[in-house]
Amino acid sequence: MIISKNNKIDLIQKLEYRNIINQITDKINLKNILMQKNINLYCGFDPTADSLHIGHLIPLITLRYFQKLGHKPIVLLGGATGLIGDPSFKLKKRKIQTIHFINKCINKISLQLKNFLDFNCGSNSAIIVNNYDWFSKMNILFFLKDIGKYFYINQMMNKESIKNRINKNIQGISFTEFSYNLLQSYDFAYLNKNFDVKLQVGGSDQWGHIISGIDLIKKLYKQQVFGLTNQLITKNDGTKFGKTENKTIWLNHLKTSPYDFFQFWLNIDDSLVYNFLKMFTSIKIDIIEDLQKSNNNSIKKNSAQNILAEYMTCLVHGKNKLESAKKITNYIFYKKLNNLSKNDFDILLHNGIKNIILDNKNYSLQEVLILSKLANSRSHAKNMIESNSIYINNQKQTNILFYFTKENKIFNQFTLLRRGKKNFCLLYWK
Numbered sequence: 379m380i381i382s383k384n385n386k387i388d389l390i391q392k393l394e395y396r397n398i399i400n401q402i403t404d405k406i407n408l409k410n411i412l413m414q415k416n417i418n419l420y421c422g423f424d425p426t427a428d429s430l431h432i433g434h435l436i437p438l439i440t441l442r443y444f445q446k447l448g449h450k451p452i453v454l455l456g457g458a459t460g461l462i463g464d465p466s467f468k469l470k471k472r473k474i475q476t477i478h479f480i481n482k483c484i485n486k487i488s489l490q491l492k493n494f495l496d497f498n499c500g501s502n503s504a505i506i507v508n509n510y511d512w513f514s515k516m517n518i519l520f521f522l523k524d525i526g527k528y529f530y531i532n533q534m535m536n537k538e539s540i541k542n543r544i545n546k547n548i549q550g551i552s553f554t555e556f557s558y559n560l561l562q563s564y565d566f567a568y569l570n571k572n573f574d575v576k577l578q579v580g581g582s583d584q585w586g587h588i589i590s591g592i593d594l595i596k597k598l599y600k601q602q603v604f605g606l607t608n609q610l611i612t613k614n615d616g617t618k619f620g621k622t623e624n625k626t627i628w629l630n631h632l633k634t635s636p637y638d639f640f641q642f643w644l645n646i647d648d649s650l651v652y653n654f655l656k657m658f659t660s661i662k663i664d665i666i667e668d669l670q671k672s673n674n675n676s677i678k679k680n681s682a683q684n685i686l687a688e689y690m691t692c693l694v695h696g697k698n699k700l701e702s703a704k705k706i707t708n709y710i711f712y713k714k715l716n717n718l719s720k721n722d723f724d725i726l727l728h729n730g731i732k733n734i735i736l737d738n739k740n741y742s743l744q745e746v747l748i749l750s751k752l753a754n755s756r757s758h759a760k761n762m763i764e765s766n767s768i769y770i771n772n773q774k775q776t777n778i779l780f781y782f783t784k785e786n787k788i789f790n791q792f793t794l795l796r797r798g799k800k801n802f803c804l805l806y807w808k
Contacts, residue, residue: 388413389447395663396656398440400582400607403592408577408604412449416502419444419577420569422454422509422562425483426463426475429630430490432642433581436608436657438494440579441504450502451495452573455484457510459561462554477510484508490629493694507573509565521564528597529560529590537586559590566591567598575603582607609657629694636695637731640703643687645800651682659689706731710802715771715794723792726804733804743768743780750795750803762797769796 390409393399402408411417421437423430430438441451460480488506491497495504534540534556544550566588569575578588588605595603627642628634634642646654652670655661669682691700706726709718727733734750741749744759747768753759762768763778770786771794782805786793793805 387447389443393440393443397653398436398608398657400609401585401605402607403589403605404602407602408606411576416448416450417576418450418452418569418574419579420452420454420507420566420573420575421579422456422459422565423487424456424460424463425480425487426460427628428483428486429628429633430487431629432627433611434629436611437579437581438491439658440606440608442494445495445499445502445504448502451504452569452575453491453495453504453506454565454569455487455506455508456565457481457484457508458513459509459558459565462558462561480510486630493629507569509561509568512568513561521560525560525564525594528594529563534559559587562587563591563594566603567595570595570601570603571599577604577606579606579608582610611657631695631699635731636691636699636703637706639695640687640691640700640707641800643690644683644707646683646686648682651686655682655686659686661685661689710794715788718788720789720791723789723804726794727792727806731802731804733806735806735808738807741782743770743775743782744778746782746795746805747797750805752795752797752801752803767798770794772796 388409389412390399390402390405419441421441423434423437441453445451457477457480460483461475461477463474491504491506497504535544537559540551540556562584566575566578578591580588585605585607588607592603592605595601626634627639631639643654652666655666655669656663666682669685688700688704691703695703702725709715709722709726710731732750736746736749743763744753744756747753747759747762748756753762760778763776763780766774766776768775770780770782771788782793784790787807791807793807795803795805
């Protein structure tokens, strides 16, 4: 990773220009410090799943920008806080995880982080810390007496994330989750004292925790530190991308295939794609603006969506998996299936497209639509067939009594079933 020798770049302005920053504390003072010297900064992730997801990308990209200018990024994986669960903007209690599960998640996430940060570049090499290392050794009386005294219940109750939970949930919030704010605040204080951390980065839903940490450090050590939050990446319905919501786009290729990952970015709405290019990529702003002016939004080689999809898939999964995702996309959308070789179908089968294995017996189309989960009932399957939504090997099928035969099985093994334009399932007949 190339480190700039001239650390006079206004990084805050650059991040604002790319719409990455949501809120920031004492911006002028922080900008002045960053112009004068390198700092240590951190971002925390609770390892409550065995993979990061796209909601974690902007904080990681933010750390990446800082590291390129010589600052030292620290990633905190919350082995302790992950056992409790952050209640922020959650309407129900998170599932309690075991320490064994949390440790497995930490190991897998640690490997993913190497795609974004440099852990071997000298004095500003990224490092990973685990807050279980200090919380597991802490005396509870010390925590309540020397840390808890700085937190007031009335102030904590006024935090939006807590109020939402209390007002919208019959069960309210447990003391365990209520204490999360203290734990994350102490994380910042611990890292400030032991690693000289001056800045915490997080999603906009972490603003309350970050402010609490800043206040705690001021009271404990009489030091000024800073907080910066990123814009949250939300779905079309306005909800954030999280681990417990449906249709999560994971960074682990075993949980979200490179093909599905590529398709996600390829299908970003026109109203979002240019902002996503600014936020997620390092493509120059003037190039993005020129692309927007050209209004070239069709799904083809030089479209904004295609540029975004290629950039993000390469960043997360590498060039080889990007090429595989592009090849599968090209097969499905643009090539005639009878022009594909058996090896091509093997690539489709093993590189990401949804598939099911079927015995070589008589199956009706309605049965297979249910087995493939393209339909949730026979009536649903029947309605889709009658509404001209179902394709077999890219040929429309409108017969509700249709049964698969040898003629529908390419190389006697493969059938491509499609619902609408984008929902596919490869049938593999054994």
